[in-house]
Amino acid sequence: MNFQKPVIIAGGGPGGLTLALLLHQRGIPVKVYEAVQELKPLGVGINLLPHSVRVFHDLGLQETLVANGVETSTLHFCNKFGKKIKSEPRGIRAGYNYPQVSIHRGFFQMLLYREVIERLGPDAVVTGHSLESWQDTADGVEVTLRTADGDRITVEGSCLIAADGINSTARAILYPDEGEPLYSGYLLWRFTTTDIPYFDGSTMVMGGHYDQKWVCYPITKPDADGRALMNWIAELKVPDWKQLDQNWTNEVSKEVFDGPFREWEDWGWLNVAKVIDSAEAFYQYPMTDRDPLPRWTHGNMTLLGDAAHPMYPIGSNGASQAVLDAECLADALVKNDSIPVALEAYEAIRRPATSKIVHANRGEGPDIILQIVEDRAPNGFENIEDVISAEELESISSRYKKTAGFDLKQVNRSS
Ligand SMILES: Cc1cc2nc3c(=O)[nH]c(=O)nc-3n(C[C@H](O)[C@H](O)[C@H](O)COP(=O)(O)OP(=O)(O)OC[C@H]3O[C@@H](n4cnc5c(N)ncnc54)[C@H](O)[C@@H]3O)c2cc1C
Structure with missing residues (x-):
C-alpha cells in the first residue's frame, strides 16, 4: 500500500x-x-511475557528492557501461610528464546x-x-x-x-x-518499596487465595547495597464496592486495606505487614474488565x-x-x-x-491454583502432594499459557 x-x-x-x-x-x-x-512515568510494575519481548527484540530494545528491568526467573505460588505450592521457571530459564521481563x-x-x-x-x-x-x-x-x-x-x-x-x-x-467497566468484586492496592529482594531477586510470587491475595515481584536489579525496587500488590474481595474510579493513580492510606494482611503470620522469607509499613504511597484500583466486543x-x-x-x-x-x-x-x-x-x-x-x-x-487464570489449595487445605498442609498433584498443577498452568499464547512451543516456533 x-x-x-x-x-x-x-x-x-x-x-x-x-x-x-x-x-x-x-x-x-x-x-x-x-x-x-x-x-x-506513571504506574508501578508491569510484566512482559516472552512473546511480547520477542517484538522488542525485533525492534532492538530487548537489551535496554532487560538492563532496566528484571529477567523473571520463576513464578512461585504459596498459600496464605507462605508455604510453597509450586514454583515454575519462567522466560529463558523455562526454555523460551526470550526472557520474561518485570x-x-x-x-x-x-x-x-x-x-x-x-x-x-x-x-x-x-x-x-x-x-x-x-x-x-x-x-x-x-x-x-x-x-x-x-x-x-x-x-x-x-x-x-x-x-x-x-x-x-x-x-x-x-x-x-x-x-462503565465491569467490576470483578476485587480491589487492588499497588505500591513499591526499595528493599532487599526475597529469594533470588527475580521471582514473582502469587500468595494467599481469591479473597485475600498478595502478588509481588522486583522491578529493578539490586543496587550496590543489594536493594531493588519491589512491586507489591495486595488484593481483597470487596463485592459491594461502588466507586468504580478507573484512575491508576488514586492514592489512599494503608488503613483502607491493611487489616486482613496484618493477620497473616510472618512467612519467614517475607513479612507482609512489615512490607506494608515500609511503603509510602498506596494506589487503589478496582479490578475491572469489559466484555469482549463483537x-x-x-x-x-x-x-x-x-x-x-x-x-x-x-x-x-x-x-x-x-x-x-x-x-x-x-x-x-x-x-x-x-x-x-x-x-x-x-x-x-x-x-x-x-x-x-x-x-x-x-x-481460570493461573491464580486458580491458590484457590484450589485454599479450598482443600484451609488450615495449611505438610506435603503439597496430599492436596494437589503435580500433574494437576502442570495442567492448569499449561492450559493458561496456551490460551494466552505463550505456550513454549508456540512462542519458540514463531521466533
Ligand atoms: C496512568 C496509568 C498507569 C498504569 N499503571 C499500571 C500498572 O502499574 N500496572 C499494570 O499492570 N498496568 C498499568 N496500567 C495499564 C497498562 O498500562 C495497560 O493495561 C497496558 O499497558 C495496555 O496499554 P495501552 O496502551 O493499551 O493502554 P494504556 O496504558 O491505558 O494507555 C492509553 C493511553 O491513551 C491515553 N488516552 C486516553 N484517552 C485518550 C484520548 N481520548 N485521546 C488520546 N489519548 C488518550 C492515555 O493518557 C494513555 O496514555 C496503567 C495505565 C495507565 C494509563
Whole structure:
C-alpha cells in the first residue's frame, strides 16, 4: 500500500507507542496523539511475557528492557501461610528464546516514548491532544482532537487506531450503551518499596487465595547495597464496592486495606505487614474488565490494546497483549492491499485470541491454583502432594499459557 497520509494513533500508552515504532520500522508514516499534556512515568510494575519481548527484540530494545528491568526467573505460588505450592521457571530459564521481563510501567512507557521521538522525530507524538471523534473519508479518516486549552483541530490520516486505554473515547462512541467497566468484586492496592529482594531477586510470587491475595515481584536489579525496587500488590474481595474510579493513580492510606494482611503470620522469607509499613504511597484500583466486543474495526478505524480488550491484570497479560496487537496490525498493514482489509485481517486474528484471555482471567487464570489449595487445605498442609498433584498443577498452568499464547512451543516456533 502507498501511504499518502499517516496512520493516526490515539493514545501514547505502551500499545500506541509500540505500534508507532513497528509502523516506522516497516516504512509506514505515523502520528501519535496523546491526551495528557506531559507523559510522566506513571504506574508501578508491569510484566512482559516472552512473546511480547520477542517484538522488542525485533525492534532492538530487548537489551535496554532487560538492563532496566528484571529477567523473571520463576513464578512461585504459596498459600496464605507462605508455604510453597509450586514454583515454575519462567522466560529463558523455562526454555523460551526470550526472557520474561518485570519492569516499572512508567520507565517502560517513557523508554518507548523516547525511542519514538528519536527514531521518528520530535513531531511524531503530539501531547495534550485528546481524540474526540472521527469520520471516514474517500481515502482515509478525518480525526477531530481537543487540545488542552479546549480548542478543536482536525487532522487527516490513512486510518485511525484507537489505543486510548480502558476508558477509550473511541469505544464509547462505537458502543454508547456499554457504560462503565465491569467490576470483578476485587480491589487492588499497588505500591513499591526499595528493599532487599526475597529469594533470588527475580521471582514473582502469587500468595494467599481469591479473597485475600498478595502478588509481588522486583522491578529493578539490586543496587550496590543489594536493594531493588519491589512491586507489591495486595488484593481483597470487596463485592459491594461502588466507586468504580478507573484512575491508576488514586492514592489512599494503608488503613483502607491493611487489616486482613496484618493477620497473616510472618512467612519467614517475607513479612507482609512489615512490607506494608515500609511503603509510602498506596494506589487503589478496582479490578475491572469489559466484555469482549463483537467488532473492533469500523471502516478505516480499529481499536487496540486496553481500548479493545481490557482484562483483569492477573496473568501478566495487559501490556503483552497490547504489544502483540501492535505487531499483528503493523504486519497486516504491510501485507494487505487496502486499509479496511488490513484492519479486518488484524481483528480476525487478535479479537478471538484476546477474548479468550478476558474470559480465562475471569475464572481460570493461573491464580486458580491458590484457590484450589485454599479450598482443600484451609488450615495449611505438610506435603503439597496430599492436596494437589503435580500433574494437576502442570495442567492448569499449561492450559493458561496456551490460551494466552505463550505456550513454549508456540512462542519458540514463531521466533
Ligand atoms: C496512568 C496509568 C498507569 C498504569 N499503571 C499500571 C500498572 O502499574 N500496572 C499494570 O499492570 N498496568 C498499568 N496500567 C495499564 C497498562 O498500562 C495497560 O493495561 C497496558 O499497558 C495496555 O496499554 P495501552 O496502551 O493499551 O493502554 P494504556 O496504558 O491505558 O494507555 C492509553 C493511553 O491513551 C491515553 N488516552 C486516553 N484517552 C485518550 C484520548 N481520548 N485521546 C488520546 N489519548 C488518550 C492515555 O493518557 C494513555 O496514555 C496503567 C495505565 C495507565 C494509563
